[in-house]
Amino acid sequence: MDYIREKTPPVREDRLGACMAFGGSCCELSSKSKKGCLYSNNRTFSQSQGCQLTLSLAILNTIRDSVIIVHSPIGCGASLVAQAGISKGFQKLRDPNAFGLRWINTNLDEMDVINGGEEKLRSAILYADREYRPSAIIVMNSCVPALIGDDIDTIIEELQKQVTARVVPVHCEGFKTKIQATAYDAVYHGILRHLVGAELYEDQDPIIPDEFEELKEKYRISHTVNLLNVSSMSRIDEQELVKLLQSLDLNVRILPCYAHPDDFADSYEAALNVSICATHDDYFSEHMKTKYGVPFILKTIPIGIANTSKWLLDIAKFFGIEERAQKLIDSEVRELNAVLTPYREFLKGKTALLGGGEIRILTTAELLHNLGLEILGLRGFHFDRYGEALLDDLIAEIPASERAIINIGTGQPFEQANLLEKLKPDVFVGHPGGNGWANKQGIPVFPLFGQTYNYMGYVGVFEVARRLTRSLKNTSYSRNLVKHAQLPYRKDWYDQDPFSYIDQDAAL
C-alpha cells in the first residue's frame, strides 16, 4: 500500500469496498461478501451518524502536548466541547504533567464562505504556537474549506518555517465518505507524512560512535513491538496486554492514542507492529511495511479467550517462541477457567444482541458464547474483508451462528429498535451512543467498551463476566423506563421488516 505521497488518503468505500447497509443472516453476509456483491451504502430513510472528522478526534484529542485546530464553521468538532474539562484525567494516566485538551476552531462565517478562510487558519496556527508552545499543531480540514478551495497544505508548508511546533494536516472532510472509519486513515495519513521518520527531526547521532551501544540498540529494536492501541480501550486494557507481551520478553511501545507527538518519530524502529483492531490500523500497518519494512499482525483483537490466545500465538510465531507462548496461554486459561465457573452458571442460556464496530462485536460475540450466552444477532457499523475473516471464524466456532441475524449500519437506531422488539434479548451489548434506546425498550444494556473498564486479554474475560453478571443482578432501571419512556417510531414499524429502508438498488 502506498498512498503516502498523496495529500489525502482514499475513502474506504473505494479502498476496501466497505459496505454499510445490509440486513440478513450471518451466512448470507459471508457469502455475499465473498462474491463481492456488497455495495449498498444507502437508505431511503436514515438517521444521524458521525463523520470522519468526529471520529478522527477520538485519536487526535488524546495526543499529548498538542493543539487541535478545527478549520471549519464553529460547530465542527463539537464533541470537543463535551470533552472539555473532563478528558485530562486519561492523559494524566500516561503523563502526570499532561495539559488536557486544547483546541481552536477557525469559526468560518458567511464572509469566509465567499472570500475563503485561509487568513483565519494562518492566524490560528500562529496563535497556537505562540500561546502554547506545543510539540504539534494538528490542523483538521472540514467540508466547508474543502468546497471553497482553501489550500491548507500550502499554508502549513509556509508556516512550518515560522513555527516551532510540527504542523500536521488531517484531511477528514465529512461529506467525502459515509464510512466513519475512514477517519483512522485520515489521521494515520497525517501522522505518517508529518510525524514518523527521524529525518523530520534534528540529527541525533552520537558524537562518539560506540559499536557495542549500537549492537545493544539493534537487539532492543529486534525485540520491540509497537502496540497500536485504540481510544475505546482503557489504560487497564493496555496494562493487561503489555503484561502479556512482557511475559514473552518483548519491549512494548504504545501508539497512537495518548502518545506524545515525538513518540512517532522513530516508531519504525520496531520488529513488529501489533494491531488490536484491523478497522483501526490496516492503513498504518500496511504503510509502515511498505515504507520501512516493518511487518505486522492484524488479524484479530485480544477479546475473549480464543482471540486473545490467537493474537498472542500470532505474535509468538513471528518471534519463533510459540512454545513459550503456548505455556503462558495454558497457564492463563487454566487459572481463568477456574474462576469463571460461578459466572458461567449465572449467564448460561441468557440471550444477547450486539452492536458496534465489526471487529469488536464479532470477537465479543465469541467471548459471550464462551460464557454460555446465546447470540441472537449482531449489528456492525460497517463491513469489509477484515470483518469477513472474523465472521467466518465465528460461524465455524459457534454452532448455528450462521442463522443469527446480522445488520450493517452506522447507528440507525430505528433498525435496532425493530430488531430488539422482535428478538427480545436478555441483554443488549452496544456501542456507547446508542444504548439508551435499548434501555427505553426495557432491555438491560452492557456497554461494548468503556475507557475506564477492562475488556481485553484474559483478565478482561473475567472482568466482562463479573460486570455482566452484576448488570443483570438488578435490571429495575430499564424495567421502569419501558413503562414510562417512549421511542419515536410508529407502532406499525415493529411489524415491518427491519431492513425495509435499505436501498438495495443503489450501487456506490
Added chain:
Amino acid sequence: MSKFVERPRYVCALGGAVGTLKVLPRTIPILHAATGCGGNVALALNQAAGYLGSGYCAGQALPSTNTSEREIVFGGEDRLTEQIENTIKLIDGDLYFVITGCMVEMIGDDIKNSIKKFDGGNVQVIGAETGGFHGNYYKGYEIVLKTLFRDFVEKKAVKDSRLVNLWGVVPIQDVFWKGNIALIKDLLNKLGYRVNTFFGDGETLDNLRNSAAASLNIVVSDTFGVEAAQVFEEVHGVPYITVPFPIGDHGSEIFLRQVGSALGIANAFVEKVIKREQGYYYSYFERLADVYSDLDLQRYTVVVGDSNYTQALTRFLADDLGWLPELVVVTDFLTDEQQDTVRSNFAGYESGIEPELVFDTDASNVGKYIAWHWGQSGAQKYFEGFNPGFILGSAIERDVAEKLGVPQLTVTYPISNRVVLDRGYAGYSGALRLTEDILSTLVGSR
C-alpha cells in the same frame, strides 16, 4: 471580521436549531446536511449539557439525509423529499421541521421545493436554513423561533389579557433551562398571568400554536430571541419587552417591576408579591448567618459565561450574597450595540460593586484577565491577590481553577462534570439552589 475561537463554548447554528427543536414537544427535526453533522452536535447537546440525553427523536435517532459526495455533485433535493416522506411514515410527530447544514446550502439545494410537496398533507412540514456558517447556537435558536412564529403560530384576532409568552432562556445552551423556565413561569403566575414558554413542563405544541393570543411577549434576555420577538410583533401584532434574566432577590425585583409595569399591574400588587417572595427567600438565607460569618465565606469571584447568565450571577453575588465579583468575562459573539446593552446590565448595583467587564471568546484569556485584575504574586511578603477566590463558569474553567488552586462551580455551558435534571437558578428559590451549590463547594472541600 470575526476571528478564530479558542475552545468555543457553543456549537453552530445547526446545533442550535437541533437543540431547540429536540426539546420542543413532539417536533421532529429532519436534517438535510452532510454525513456527520447530526452525530457531531449530538455529543455537545448531550454530554456537555449536564447529560441531557438524546431526547424523543434526536441523538443518533435524529432523521438525516446524510448527504455525501454524490448529492454534493448532483444536488440533494430528491433525497430530501424521500427522507421527509419516509420520516413521516416512520416517526410519530406533530410537526416536522427541516433544517440544513453548510454543504447543502453552498451547493444551492432549495428545501422549499421539497417541503412544498407536503402542503395540505396530514402533518405539517416547515423548514429553515440553519447552516453552521450563519453563526453559533444562539443564531440557530433565533432562526428556529422566527420560522415557528411565521409559519406555525396561528393568527389570533382576539388577545387574552391574562396570557403572556416568554422566551430568551435558551434551551440546552442554558443547561438549567427546564428548571429556570418553571421558576420564571411561577413568578409570572404569582402576578396573575398564564404563560406559554413552548419548552416548559406540561406544555404541548398547542401552547405555541395558539401563542398569538397573548397580550405581551417577554424576552428574558437582551441578546437572545430579540429578533424573533420583532418577527412575532410584525406577524401577529403582539408587543414585546426584554428583561434581564433574574437570579436572586435584587435581580428578581427588577424583573417583576419591569414586567409589572409593561403589563400595567398596580405597583402595590407587584410590591406585595416581591415582599412575600423576599420573606421566603431570606428565611433561608438567614440560616447561613453562622457559617457565613464563622468561616468567612466571602470570596473574590470571576464570572465567565454568556450574557444572560453573567449579569444575573454577578448581581446575585454582589447584591444578595455580598461577595466581590470584580471580574466578568462574557463569551458571546456580540455586535458593538449588543455589547453596550449588555454592559448596562452590570451597573447600578446596590452594593456599589463595579465589576470589570470584558468581552472575549477565548478560554485561555480568562487566566490572563485574572492576573491583570488582581496582579500576580511575585512571592512578595505583602500581597493583595485573587485570594480567597472563586470561579463561577463552565467546565472549561476547571483548568484555570486548578492552576490557580481556587474552588470552582460549573453553572454555564459546557457542563460535563455535573448531571442536571430539573434544577434551576432563576428567581428566588432558584437562587437558594445556587447558594446551596456554591457554598457546598466550599464546605465540601473542608
